[in-house]
Amino acid sequence: xxRREVASALALLSRQALPSLLSIxxxxxxxxxxxxxxxxxxAVAADAYLQMLWGGLGDLxxxxxxxxxxxLTRAWGESAAKAALLTFTGLAVSVAFCVGLFNIGAQGQMTxxxxxxxxxxxxxxxxxxxxxxxxxxxxAGAGALYALLPAVLKLRRGVHEVISTIMLNWVAVSLVExxxxxxxxxxxxxxxxxxxxxxxxxRTAELPRILGSLSRLNAGFxxxxxxxxxxxxxxxxxxxxxxxxxxxxxxxxxxxxxxxxRRRVYQAMVLAGALAGTAxxxxxxxxxxxxxxxxxxxxxxxxxxxSLIGQNHPLGVCAAALFFGLLRAGxxxxxxxxxxxxxxxxxxxxxxxxxxxxxxxxxFLGSGAKPRAAPIETTRA
Amino acid sequence: xxxxxxxxxxxxxxxxxxLIFAALGAVLxxxxxxxxxxxxxxxxxxxxxxxxxxxxxxxxxxxxxxMLAGAALASIxxxxxxxxxxxxxxxxxxxxxxxxAGITFLLETRYSPSGTPPIVQLxxxxxxxxxxxxxxxxxxxxxxxxxxxxxxxxxxxILLFRTPAGLRLRAVGEKPIAAATLxxxxxxxxYAAVIGGGLLAGLGGAVLSISTLDRFEQHMPAGLGFIAxxxxxxxxxxxxxxxxxxxxxxxxxxxxIGLASSAPQVLQIVPQGFLLALPYLLTLLVLAAQxxxxxxxxxxxxxxxx
Numbered sequence: 260x261x262r263r264e265v266a267s268a269l270a271l272l273s274r275q276a277l278p279s280l281l282s283i284x285x286x287x288x289x290x291x292x293x294x295x296x297x298x299x300x301x302a303v304a305a306d307a308y309l310q311m312l313w314g315g316l317g318d319l320x321x322x323x324x325x326x327x328x329x330x331l332t333r334a335w336g337e338s339a340a341k342a343a344l345l346t347f348t349g350l351a352v353s354v355a356f357c358v359g360l361f362n363i364g365a366q367g368q369m370t371x372x373x374x375x376x377x378x379x380x381x382x383x384x385x386x387x388x389x390x391x392x393x394x395x396x397x398x399a400g401a402g403a404l405y406a407l408l409p410a411v412l413k414l415r416r417g418v419h420e421v422i423s424t425i426m427l428n429w430v431a432v433s434l435v436e437x438x439x440x441x442x443x444x445x446x447x448x449x450x451x452x453x454x455x456x457x458x459x460x461x462r463t464a465e466l467p468r469i470l471g472s473l474s475r476l477n478a479g480f481x482x483x484x485x486x487x488x489x490x491x492x493x494x495x496x497x498x499x500x501x502x503x504x505x506x507x508x509x510x511x512x513x514x515x516x517x518x519x520x521r522r523r524v525y526q527a528m529v530l531a532g533a534l535a536g537t538a539x540x541x542x543x544x545x546x547x548x549x550x551x552x553x554x555x556x557x558x559x560x561x562x563x564x565x566s567l568i569g570q571n572h573p574l575g576v577c578a579a580a581l582f583f584g585l586l587r588a589g590x591x592x593x594x595x596x597x598x599x600x601x602x603x604x605x606x607x608x609x610x611x612x613x614x615x616x617x618x619x620x621x622x623f624l625g626s627g628a629k630p631r632a633a634p635i636e637t638t639r640a
Numbered sequence: 641x642x643x644x645x646x647x648x649x650x651x652x653x654x655x656x657x658x659l660i661f662a663a664l665g666a667v668l669x670x671x672x673x674x675x676x677x678x679x680x681x682x683x684x685x686x687x688x689x690x691x692x693x694x695x696x697x698x699x700x701x702x703x704x705x706x707m708l709a710g711a712a713l714a715s716i717x718x719x720x721x722x723x724x725x726x727x728x729x730x731x732x733x734x735x736x737x738x739x740x741a742g743i744t745f746l747l748e749t750r751y752s753p754s755g756t757p758p759i760v761q762l763x764x765x766x767x768x769x770x771x772x773x774x775x776x777x778x779x780x781x782x783x784x785x786x787x788x789x790x791x792x793x794x795x796x797x798i799l800l801f802r803t804p805a806g807l808r809l810r811a812v813g814e815k816p817i818a819a820a821t822l823x824x825x826x827x828x829x830x831y832a833a834v835i836g837g838g839l840l841a842g843l844g845g846a847v848l849s850i851s852t853l854d855r856f857e858q859h860m861p862a863g864l865g866f867i868a869x870x871x872x873x874x875x876x877x878x879x880x881x882x883x884x885x886x887x888x889x890x891x892x893x894x895x896x897i898g899l900a901s902s903a904p905q906v907l908q909i910v911p912q913g914f915l916l917a918l919p920y921l922l923t924l925l926v927l928a929a930q931x932x933x934x935x936x937x938x939x940x941x942x943x944x945x946x
Contacts, residue, residue: 293745297745297746297749297750298749361729363677363729363733412924412927412928416927416928416930418924418927418928419936421675421677421729422869422873422923422927423924423927425677425866425869425870426870426920426921426923426924427920427924428866429863429866429867429916429917429920430917430920430921430924433913433914433916433917433920434913434914434917435913436913437911437912437913437916438911438912438913438914439913441913442911442913557737557740560733560736560737561737563730563733564733564734564737567730597748597749598745598748598749599744599745599747599748599749599753601741601744601745602741602745604737604740604741605738605741605742605744605745607737607741608734608736608737608738608740608741608742609734609738611730611733611734611737612716612720612731612734612735612738614730614734615720615726615727615730615731615734616720616724616726616731618724618725618726619720619724
C-alpha cells in the first residue's frame with residue numbers, strides 16, 4: 260500500500276517535472292550549437308559548458324588533484340547567492356499565479372525592498388542579531404505594500420495587473436535609481452573618492468556568512484529555502500492556501516463556493532510582494548552591502564522564467580532557481596572563452612520559451628497530451 | 641524663449657518616431673486580440689539587425705532588415721499563441737528575455753560588448769523654404785522616419801476604422817466567435833496583425849540605431865518597448881491615441897533632457913526621477929480613473945478555439 264503511494268507520487272512528480280526538464284535540455288542543446296557555430300568549433304562549446312559547470316559547482320578536477328576546499332566553497336557561495344535571489348523572485352511570481360494573477364512586478368517590488376533594506380542597514384543602529392531581521396522585515400513590508408497596489412487596482416478598478424505591474428516596475432526604478440540613489444540617499448563622499456550608490460550598510464546589518472571566510476555563502480540562502488518550504492506549506496496544508504488555489508482555478512466558482520476572493524487575492528499579492536522585497540534585502544545585506552547605482556540585473560523578470568520552469572510549484576521553483584543560479588554563477592567563467600557572462604540568461608530565456616510552447620513538442624513526443632488551453636488562465640476582473 | 645521651445649520640439653520629433661512605431665505595432669497586435677508584451681524584444685532585434693545591415697548596405701534598406709527581424713520574433717510569438725494557444729504574456733516575456741541575452745551574446749561574439757561599429761546615419765532632410773518660418777521650421781532637418789511617424793498613424797487610423805479589413809481586425813479582437821461565424825479566419829487575421837505589429841516594432845528599434853544614433857548600443861532599447869505599451873494603453877488602443885501619447889511621452893523626455901542642460905536649477909526642485917516616472921504614473925492614473933470602462937479589446941489575451 261505504502262509503496263504504491265510512493266510510486267504514484269513519483270509518477271506525478273515526473274509527469275509534472277518532465278516538460279520542464281525537457282525544455283531545459285532543449286535550451287542547453289540549442290545554446291550549445293549557438294556557441295559552436297559562432298566559434299566554428301565544437302570543442303570550444305564543450306569547453307565553455309564545462310567551464311560553466313565548474314564555475315557553478317566548483318572546480319572539481321582541480322579539487323580532486325589538490326584537495327583545496329576553498330575551490331568548491333567559493334563557487335558554492337556565488338551559486339547560492341544567485342539561487343537565493345531567483346528563489347525569492349520566482350516564488351513572488353508563482354504565489355501570485357496561484358490566485359490567477361500575473362505578477363510581472365517582482366522587479367519593482369525587489370527594487371523597493373532593496374532600497375528600504377539599504378536605508379535600515381545604513382541609518383539604523385541595532386545589535387548584530389536584530390539588525391538584519393529589522394532590515395529584512397522592513398524590505399518585505401515595503402515590497403508587500405508595493406504589490407498590494409496592483410491587486411487593489413485590479414479588484415476595485417478593473418485594471419489588468421500585467422499592465423499595472425509593468426508600469427509600477429518603471430515607477431520604482433525611476434524613483435529609486437534616478438532620484439533616491441542619486442539624490443537624498445546618495446553616499447556621503449569621503450575625501451576625493453566619489454562613490455556610487457547609497458552609503459554602505461553597517462557591519463551589524465550584514466547577513467551572517469555560514470562558512471566564514473571560506474565562501475560568500477550567507478544566511479540569505481537558508482532564508483530562501485525556508486521561504487520555499489513555507490510557501491509550500493501555506494499552499495498545500497492550510498485552508499487559506501487551499502482557498503487561494505481555488506481562486507486561481509476560477510474566481511467565479513470560488514466566489515460561489517463562499518470564498519472571500521478579494522481577501523485571498525490581497526493576501527497572495529502581499530505575500531508575493533514580501534517575497535520579492537526580501538529578495539532585495541538579501542541582495543543588499545548579503546552581497547552588495549549597499550544599494551549600488553543600479554539593480555543592473557533583471558532578477559524580477561528572471562523570476563517569471565524560474566516560476567514557470569518550476570511549474571509554479573514552490574519546490575519546483577526552488578529546484579529551477581538552484582539550477583539556474585548554478586549556471587549563472589558559472590557564466591562568469593565562460594568569459595575566459597570569449598562567451599558573455601550573460602549567456603546562461605539566454606539558456607534560461609529559451610527554456611521559458613520552450614515551456615511556453617510545450618504543447619508543440621508534447622505532440623511530437625506523442626505523450627498523449629491533448630492540446631488544451633494555456634495552463635495559466637489570465638483572469639479578467 | 642522661442643529658441644528653447646523650438647529646440648525641445650525639434651528633439652521631440654527626433655525621439656518620438658521609435659516610440660510611435662513601437663506603440664502602433666502594439667496597437668495592431670492587441671486590436672486583433674493578441675497581447676504583445678514582447679515589443680521590447682522586437683525593438684531590440686530590430687535595432688541590432690538594422691545596425692548590422694547598415695554596415696554592408698545603404699542605411700535606407702537596413703531599416704527593412706530591422707523590420708524583418710522584428711517580424712521574425714513576432715512570428716514566433718504568433719505561432720505559439722495562435723496555433724498552440726500558449727499564454728501570450730509568457731510567450732512575449734520569454735521572447736524579451738531571449739532577445740535581451742541573445743543579442744548580448746551575438747554582440748560580444750562579433751563586435752565589442754558595448755556596441756557595433758558606427759554606421760552611416762540616415763540622412764536628414766531639409767525642408768528648404770520652411771526653414772525661415774518660426775516654429776514651423778522645427779519640422780525641417782529630421783530623417784525620413786520622423787515624417788513617416790507623422791503619416792503612418794493617420795493611414796493606420798483610416799485602415800482600422802474606415803476599411804473592411806480594419807473592421808475584420810477589430811471584430812477578431814472584440815468577438816472572435818462572431819467574426820468566425822461570418823467566415824473570417826480568426827487565425828489568419830491574428831497572424832497578420834501580430835507579424836505586422838512585429839514589422840512596426842522592428843522599425844521602431846531600427847530608428848534607434850540608424851536614425852537617432854549611428855550604431856547599436858548594448859542597452860538598447862532600454863525599456864522604450866514598455867513605454868510604448870504605456871502609450872498604447874494611454875491612447876486607449878487607438879492609432880491616433882497611441883500616436884498622441886507616444887509624442888507626449890517623447891516630448892516629456894525632450895523637456896527633461898532640455899532642462900538638464902539649460903536650466904538645471906529646475907531639476908533641483910523636480911528631480912529627474914519624477915519626470916522619468918511620469919509617463920508610467922500618468923498611465924496608471926488614467927487606467928485607475930477609467931476603471932472597468934477601459935477600452936481594451938474584449939478578447940485580448942484569450943486564445944480562440946475553433
